[in-house]
Amino acid sequence: xxxxxxxxxxxxxxxxxxxxxxxxxxxxxxxxxxxxxxxxxxxxxxxxxxxxxxxxxxxxxxxxxxxxxxxxxxxxxxxxxxxxxxxxxxxxxxxxxxxxxxxxxxxxxxxxxxxxxxxxxxxxxxxxxxxxxxxxxxxxxxxxxxxxxxxxxxxxxxxxxxxxxxxxxxxxxxxxxxxxxxxxxxxxxxxxxxxxxxxxxxxxxxxxxxxxxxxxxxxxxxxxxxxxxxxxxxxxxxxxxxxxxxx
Numbered sequence: 371x372x373x374x375x376x377x378x379x380x381x382x383x384x385x386x387x388x389x390x391x392x393x394x395x396x397x398x399x400x401x402x403x404x405x406x407x408x409x410x411x412x413x414x415x416x417x418x419x420x421x422x423x424x425x426x427x428x429x430x431x432x433x434x435x436x437x438x439x440x441x442x443x444x445x446x447x448x449x450x451x452x453x454x455x456x457x458x459x460x461x462x463x464x465x466x467x468x469x470x471x472x473x474x475x476x477x478x479x480x481x482x483x484x485x486x487x488x489x490x491x492x493x494x495x496x497x498x499x500x501x502x503x504x505x506x507x508x509x510x511x512x513x514x515x516x517x518x519x520x521x522x523x524x525x526x527x528x529x530x531x532x533x534x535x536x537x538x539x540x541x542x543x544x545x546x547x548x549x550x551x552x553x554x555x556x557x558x559x560x561x562x563x564x565x566x567x568x569x570x571x572x573x574x575x576x577x578x579x580x581x582x583x584x585x586x587x588x589x590x591x592x593x594x595x596x597x598x599x600x601x602x603x604x605x606x607x608x609x610x611x612x613x614x615x616x617x
Contacts, residue, residue: 372399373488374418378410378433379403379425379449384470387615388423388449391477397485407436419444421465421484426450437462445487447480451532451583469516471582472569473613518565520546522553529553531570535596536580537562549596572613575603582613 375398377388385403392398401417404410406428413419422444426433433450437443443463451470465487466480517530529546538545539559546553563573573579574593578600587594591602593610602610 371488372397373420373485374399374401375421375423376401376410376413376417376419376444377403377423378407378428378436379423380405380428381425383614384425384449388477390615391474392423394474395478395481398481407431407433407439410436411439420488421445421447421481423447423449426452434462445484447484469567469569471613474615476569520553520555522555527553531567531581532583534571534581535584536578536598536600537571539577539579547596547598572606572610574606574610575601577601585614 375392377385377392377400379385379388385405389400389403392400398421401419402410402413404413408430410422424433424436424446426448427450431439433448437446446462446464448464448467449470449472450468465484468476468480516532517528518534520527520529529548533548535547535549537559538547540554542556542558544555544557544559544562546555559577559579563571563579566579570583571579571581580593580595580600584595585593586596588602588610591604591607592599593602594600
């Protein structure tokens with residue numbers, strides 16, 4: 371039996387990426403895509419839904435506020451760019467917490483967790499409760515480290531991944547660019563690349579690593595982040611487009 375799923379996200383690119391990921395899994399049936407929780411309420415009155423792919427920061431109602439309106443919510447996989455809501459999500463029927471941008475591999479792991487719970491619901495009642503409790507204990511989302519400690523001169527900066535726009539390599543130095551500052555650190559871009567979460571950052575050029583969630587536009591062999599045009603190297607372009615779900 372397929373899990374009926376509903377995508378709720380106010381960003382069109384995020385909805386299309388999730389639609390693409392869902393289409394690759396035969397155990398999922400997409401019953402709708404909504405731009406807001408209010409739109410989702412109307413869909414859920416007409417459709418049975420087993421699993422929500424739910425953004426958190428949305429107009430009118432946040433994803434968490436939306437869940438609070440339901441007495442018995444479907445299973446939920448949060449898809450958000452904000453890690454600070456992870457602990458609050460525990461009180462709901464949350465299977466996993468995907469931090470944007472995430473890969474198909476990470477998406478698949480979350481769906482497999484949901485599928486394990488869904489499969490147990492088909493078991494006889496006498497064994498159902500015990501088995502569900504065991505799996506739910508095993509799959510509670512883990513809050514991963516979401517920052518870097520960057521040494522620059524005689525100071526160390528705690529910098530959250532979500533605040534990094536892009537990183538530029540300058541021979542033996544790298545420059546971290548955030549909305550409020552530039553931090554220069556003595557390290558190589560290649561070694562730094564290995565320490566960054568691959569779901570959030572990607573190498574686009576021999577001299578640049580960018581945050582996938584900060585990309586505003588792509589045109590030809592350039593991308594735009596915060597008004598800055600960043601080159602896309604030929605050897606990196608397919609990897610970038612694949613990470614964005616565009617190929």
